[in-house]
Amino acid sequence: MNQPTSKRLRVDLLPQPELTYPDVVLVVDVIRATTTATAFLEAGASAIYTAASLEQARAFKDHDVVIAGEEGGLMPAGFDYGNSPREALEAKVTGKTVVMATTNGTRAAHLAATTAKHVLLASLYNAHAAARLAHELATEEVAILCAGAGGKVALDDTYTAGVLAEFIQLMGLYDLQDGTLIALATRRTYPDPLEPLSLSIAAQSLQRVGLEADVPFCAQIAASPAVPMLEGRVGDALIFRRYQPQRTTASGED
Amino acid sequence: MNQPTSKRLRVDLLPQPELTYPDVVLVVDVIRATTTATAFLEAGASAIYTAASLEQARAFKDHDVVIAGEEGGLMPAGFDYGNSPREALEAKVTGKTVVMATTNGTRAAHLAATTAKHVLLASLYNAHAAARLAHELATEEVAILCAGAGGKVALDDTYTAGVLAEFIQLMGLYDLQDGTLIALATRRTYPDPLEPLSLSIAAQSLQRVGLEADVPFCAQIAASPAVPMLEGRVGDALIFRRYQPQRTTASGED
Numbered sequence: 335m336n337q338p339t340s341k342r343l344r345v346d347l348l349p350q351p352e353l354t355y356p357d358v359v360l361v362v363d364v365i366r367a368t369t370t371a372t373a374f375l376e377a378g379a380s381a382i383y384t385a386a387s388l389e390q391a392r393a394f395k396d397h398d399v400v401i402a403g404e405e406g407g408l409m410p411a412g413f414d415y416g417n418s419p420r421e422a423l424e425a426k427v428t429g430k431t432v433v434m435a436t437t438n439g440t441r442a443a444h445l446a447a448t449t450a451k452h453v454l455l456a457s458l459y460n461a462h463a464a465a466r467l468a469h470e471l472a473t474e475e476v477a478i479l480c481a482g483a484g485g486k487v488a489l490d491d492t493y494t495a496g497v498l499a500e501f502i503q504l505m506g507l508y509d510l511q512d513g514t515l516i517a518l519a520t521r522r523t524y525p526d527p528l529e530p531l532s533l534s535i536a537a538q539s540l541q542r543v544g545l546e547a548d549v550p551f552c553a554q555i556a557a558s559p560a561v562p563m564l565e566g567r568v569g570d571a572l573i574f575r576r577y578q579p580q581r582t583t584a585s586g587e588d
Numbered sequence: 589m590n591q592p593t594s595k596r597l598r599v600d601l602l603p604q605p606e607l608t609y610p611d612v613v614l615v616v617d618v619i620r621a622t623t624t625a626t627a628f629l630e631a632g633a634s635a636i637y638t639a640a641s642l643e644q645a646r647a648f649k650d651h652d653v654v655i656a657g658e659e660g661g662l663m664p665a666g667f668d669y670g671n672s673p674r675e676a677l678e679a680k681v682t683g684k685t686v687v688m689a690t691t692n693g694t695r696a697a698h699l700a701a702t703t704a705k706h707v708l709l710a711s712l713y714n715a716h717a718a719a720r721l722a723h724e725l726a727t728e729e730v731a732i733l734c735a736g737a738g739g740k741v742a743l744d745d746t747y748t749a750g751v752l753a754e755f756i757q758l759m760g761l762y763d764l765q766d767g768t769l770i771a772l773a774t775r776r777t778y779p780d781p782l783e784p785l786s787l788s789i790a791a792q793s794l795q796r797v798g799l800e801a802d803v804p805f806c807a808q809i810a811a812s813p814a815v816p817m818l819e820g821r822v823g824d825a826l827i828f829r830r831y832q833p834q835r836t837t838a839s840g841e842d
């Protein structure tokens with residue numbers, strides 16, 4: 335038996351251009367981008383492209399894709415879907431590529447992608463699966479990168495990071511950092527996930543546009559085993575696909 | 589009697605260049621800059637100048653000032669003092685100006701100073717006095733700006749923000765924001781301030797240079813009534829002096 339060696343379990347509460355990621359990153363924008371991306375995979379989408387802007391998403395319109403995203407919480411003109419996970423789960427997207435354009439979550443994913451070995455999209459909705467996969471992939475560090483909102487830390491993302499950190503700690507020895515302890519403290523303060531999510535500025539913004547029913551959806555813990563994993567790029571967009579355990583038969587890779 | 593109107597109680601866990609401050613800011617770098625600045629005022633210093641770099645601090649050397657600061661936790665060459673609050677409290681600085689050069693705390697103070705009406709330096713050491721003064725000065729918002737460390741949130745600063753936020757909430761009605769709820773959760777998770785301060789990366793760095801005895805000093809709550817308050821600038825440095833209630837002798841208010 336090998337001596338267990340501890341990896342780092344790091345939580346960054348805000349994306350910062352100077353931060354680098356040597357290993358695995360779980361990107362969290364729980365209300366709503368990373369929840370919605372997972373819901374589109376649950377609905378059968380074959381890939382999620384995260385576009386860096388509404389314009390870049392629109393540039394995919396001629397292709398055989400559906401385009402989803404938000405502007406001030408609502409579906410932008412010319413888009414097929416908004417950024418609602420309830421809507422995503424019911425969407426007719428089997429076998430299709432969904433191009434998503436959101437603000438905070440996309441920025442965090444693109445920051446992580448510049449340096450990380452593995453980038454996963456995580457939420458409460460896929461928390462068990464995302465935590466397990468991050469733990470299995472990591473050789474030195476699991477970083478949880480919260481999207482935040484407008485340059486400020488977000489209660490909903492910080493809480494979700496705490497839930498993920500708790501699960502990851504159950505699976506192995508990890509050195510914790512300041513951000514991790516803050517996220518764990520936040521998680522332990524609120525036994526019911528609906529409370530911190532409802533208190534967040536993100537939920538308040540949804541309420542102003544009548545989309546508050548998305549909040550209980552985002553507060554479900556571990557309802558989905560789907561984990562969007564970065565597989566490549568197309569132009570400035572990142573390509574995420576549902577993680578599939580690799581079958582190492584002679585020929586059967588995919 | 590006036591209807592009470594609520595002000596905002598905001599906590600920013602990291603300085604961000606795009607953030608602006610319309611009213612009062614409490615800058616927190618509890619290990620150690622804002623604790624040490626307060627200790628110099630307790631020791632009788634007439635002013636603290638926060639210099640933007642070691643070089644800028646050295647440029648004051650010809651003047652009748654003492655120069656304090658740190659580089660990797662230790663006193664830089666040519667300086668009179670390090671950044672230790674224990675040392676600051678015993679320093680022979682009565683009536684003198686202390687020029688301080690630190691990294692994270694200075695950056696946060698300078699960011700706040702670009703837009704805020706009032707900038708105060710806060711720590712656990714002066715927590716009651718700083719919270720009370722911020723509450724009294726504020727007309728629309730008290731912002732607590734944590735210095736963080738190297739682009740990451742700091743457990744010690746976040747905890748201190750939670751302590752300050754608790755005190756401020758005792759004094760009036762405030763609308764809370766996401767960062768405030770995270771700081772309060774962190775504060776409530778650790779009843780003994782020495783625990784989160786000792787767990788922080790800042791404390792671990794001090795331990796590596798044999799200065800861990802500064803941590804219990806920084807963990808004292810409300811031992812000092814001195815609050816460094818921004819009064820002006822000299823070159824690129826900010827000038828802080830101990831807040832003195834204004835005596836308007838005609839009417840005796842203070």
Ligand SMILES: [Ca+2]
Pocket residue numbers: 363364365366367438481482483488536
């Ligand atoms: Ca969000």
Ligand SMILES: [Ca+2]
Pocket residue numbers: 395398399400401414
């Ligand atoms: Ca289409």
Ligand SMILES: [Ca+2]
Pocket residue numbers: 617618619620621692735736737742790
């Ligand atoms: Ca510090």
